[in-house]
Amino acid sequence: MLDDIDRALLQVLQRDGQTSYAELGSHVGLSASAVNDRLKRLKGKGVLQRITAEVSAAALGREFLVFILVELGDLKQEPEFLDRMRACREVLECHHIAGDYSYLLKLRLTGTGHLERFLSTQVKSIGGIQRTHSIIALSTVKETREVDVSAVGGS
Incomplete structure (x- = not known):
């Protein structure tokens, strides 16, 4: 279902949802547009539901x-x-x-x-x-x- 690149992208995004696609790409060896495509695919599969802010209660x-x-x-x-x-x-x-x-x-x-x-x-x-x-x-x-x-x- 997920490959190593998908897992790496999800780990980074879970820690910091504001990470730019360019930063994500440099982390996993992909271009920003390839990262965008991967994230769209993960959203389409329902793996990535949303990227959101964490607020201090x-x-x-x-x-x-x-x-x-x-x-x-x-x-x-x-x-x-x-x-x-x-x-x-x-x-x-x-x-x-x-x-x-x-x-x-x-x-x-x-x-x-x-x-x-x-x-x-x-x-x-x-x-x-x-x-x-x-x-x-x-x-x-x-x-x-x-x-x-x-x-x-x-x-």
Whole structure:
């Protein structure tokens, strides 16, 4: 699926999405136009979804990191829950999970009052919510969106 050049391009872009095509090309031995072609191909295959900026949550007053486990007791309410979570700007991630709970949410909030408002207006106001469990992160040792592309097989 990916060759060594694709993997090298993805590794560099994951670390710095502002790297120019010329810089990328010099890193892998290609011209800027060849890099452009490769990246278009990777986007077309769905490997490269987008190149985006990484913003500091703390600098924007959103240093309060919370994970919420949600158990849905009534699956008829699941579409409303999912639509609401997709629309909530506080929700960074929403995962359907195995185990005692149905979903795991990752949120960046301003503090405990924001958490209380989020729970009451966005989660507990939906019928069929059996229970929730909030986990507040005191500090973060590692947080990344980088995917290890070195283990991906050749094309």
